[in-house]
Amino acid sequence: xxxxxxxxxxxxxxxxxxxxxxxxxxxxxxxxxxxxxxxxxxxxxxxxxxxxxxxxxxxxxxxxxxxxxxxxxxxxxxxxxxxxxxxxxxxxxxxxxxxxxxxxxxxxxxxxxxxxxxxxxxxxxxxxxxxxxxxxxxxxxxxxxxxxxxxxxxxxxxxxxxxxxxxxxxxxxxxxxxxxxxxxxxxxxxxxxxxxxxxxxxxxxxxxxxxxxxxxxxxxxxxxxxxxxxxxxxxxxxxxxxxxxxxxxxxxxxxxxxxxxxxxxxxxxxxxxxxxxxxxxxxxxxxxxxxxxxxxxxxxxxxxxxxxxxxxxxxxxxxx
Numbered sequence: 001x002x003x004x005x006x007x008x009x010x011x012x013x014x015x016x017x018x019x020x021x022x023x024x025x026x027x028x029x030x031x032x033x034x035x036x037x038x039x040x041x042x043x044x045x046x047x048x049x050x051x052x053x054x055x056x057x058x059x060x061x062x063x064x065x066x067x068x069x070x071x072x073x074x075x076x077x078x079x080x081x082x083x084x085x086x087x088x089x090x091x092x093x094x095x096x097x098x099x100x101x102x103x104x105x106x107x108x109x110x111x112x113x114x115x116x117x118x119x120x121x122x123x124x125x126x127x128x129x130x131x132x133x134x135x136x137x138x139x140x141x142x143x144x145x146x147x148x149x150x151x152x153x154x155x156x157x158x159x160x161x162x163x164x165x166x167x168x169x170x171x172x173x174x175x176x177x178x179x180x181x182x183x184x185x186x187x188x189x190x191x192x193x194x195x196x197x198x199x200x201x202x203x204x205x206x207x208x209x210x211x212x213x214x215x216x217x218x219x220x221x222x223x224x225x226x227x228x229x230x231x232x233x234x235x236x237x238x239x240x241x242x243x244x245x246x247x248x249x250x251x252x253x254x255x256x257x258x259x260x261x262x263x264x265x266x267x268x269x270x271x272x273x274x275x276x277x278x279x280x281x282x283x284x285x286x287x288x289x290x291x292x293x294x295x296x297x298x299x300x301x302x303x304x305x306x307x308x309x310x311x312x313x314x315x316x317x318x319x320x
Contacts, residue, residue, distance in 0.1 A: 051093070051177020052141065054168055055114055056123040058088040059102040060208070062226065064162040068233040069097035071312070074182055076240075078316040079109060080250060082261040084206025086225075089113070091120075093182040096172060101165035103152065106131070108253050109266040111138045115292040117183055121171055123151075125164050128255055128263075143171050185295020189307035192300065195281030203245055203316045210316055212243045214280040221277060223314065241311025243277040244298070246287055247320040266317045273320070274298055278309040 053074075058067055060078075070076065073090035081087045089110060090100065106124040108131060114120050121141045135142050145152045151170035155163045169175075200213040212221040220239035223230040230238040249272075253265040274287040276298055285306045289296040298306040 051118075051181035052172075053117050053120045053177060053181045054092040054096065054123065054172055055110075055117070055120050056090050056092070056100050056166060056168075057104050057106055057110070057125070058090050058100070059104040059162055060086050060088050060225065061162070063158065064102045064104075065225065065228075066231045066233045067101065068165065069100035069168075071232050071236050071238055072097040073312060074179075075184060075186075076312065076314045077113065078203075078210060078314065079107070079266050080205045080208070080264050080317070080319070081107065082256075082263055084208065086205055086208035086210070091117075091182070091184075092168065093177055093179055096168040096176045098167070098169070099165050100168055101155070102158070102162050103164045103166050104161065106135060107263060107265075108134065108255065109264075109268070111135065111140075112292055113266075113268050114138070114140055116185070116289075116295045118181065123166050123168070123171060125161065131255060183295050184313075185289070185297050186308050186313060187297070187305045188310055191279045191281070191309070192283060192304075192307055195279075195283045197280060198277060198282040199280075201243065201245065201275070201277055201282065203318050210314075212240065212277060212314070214277075215239070216280065219279070220311070221314075239312070240314040241278065241309040242313045244287075244313065244315045245275040245277070245318050246296075246315055247273045248317050250317070250319045268296070268317070276306045276308070278307075 058070060070090055072092065072095055074093050075091040077089040078086055079089070087104060103123060103125050106122065106127045110122070111134060114122060119139060119141060121143055123143050126144050127135060143151065148171060151167050153165055154160065155165050198214065200211055202209060202211040209226050211224040213224065215222050218239055220241055221243050223238040223240060232238065249267040250264045251267065252262045255263040269289050269292050271286065271288045274285040276283045276285050283306055285298040285300060287296050287298050300306055
């Protein structure tokens with residue numbers, strides 16, 4: 001009975017999540033934000049990066065699944081939003097799929113997270129009106145339907161706001177920028193020694209759950225959401241080469257939805273505990289991001305870097 005009650009609460013929260021002030025601009029009528037200037041920007045290491053990653057806010061309540069184009073992302077970030085639900089941010093550098101979606105609204109936390117990239121392009125459905133000036137001043141290129149209506153379309157078979165899709169080529173006419181633009185701070189390489197054999201790992205939010213199960217055949221962590229195997233609209237099972245459970249401070253922000261639920265702010269600058277899952281093992285690590293303009297490093301207790309496996313990375317922000 002308790003499980004059924006919790007499921008009912010999560011379902012109700014998912015249905016009301018489409019009616020927040022954050023998504024009031026889903027129809028493309030939000031005020032136009034002033035795009036940040038484009039061009040090359042030096043990274044903290046001094047490397048000149050001329051390409052811009054594409055970051056897309058992805059809907060992740062049950063009516064929005066299965067998503068499209070999520071398996072092509074280099075990095076997928078999972079964060080907690082209003083009502084204890086989850087939302088995704090997919091970052092594309094290596095390749096762009098033909099379609100991505102459903103696209104949903106931006107949050108204040110996204111602006112801090114995206115500062116690690118050089119003038120990223122942010123695709124989102126809209127935002128709370130009080131947040132739009134912050135987005136306009138951020139060092140990124142905002143591309144909602146207000147700025148690029150031709151890049152978006154409403155797909156059939158789903159009710160709004162869970163049916164807004166993006167043609168990424170319309171925002172990135174020069175194509176994917178390449179891995180040099182992926183200035184996350186992640187280090188890839190051979191598996192480290194040690195670790196703990198791990199069959200699966202779950203991260204729970206108040207009204208959402210992610211589970212990653214190791215597949216020896218695929219050499220990947222198979223993704224499940226809210227107890228259901230996660231696939232794309234094309235039927236491909238979502239699978240990550242590396243999963244990071246990053247323990248962070250999640251605090252209230254100055255924003256609320258129409259039901260009065262506070263929008264959590266996920267702090268991604270600082271340091272804390274993390275777990276890195278790769279090759280069927282879990283490795284305890286410390287994450288560090290001293291400045292918003294830099295990427296995040298993950299180190300062992302002795303200070304040596306924790307190498308990630310080549311392939312898609314999922315970073316799930318868990319409450320410290």
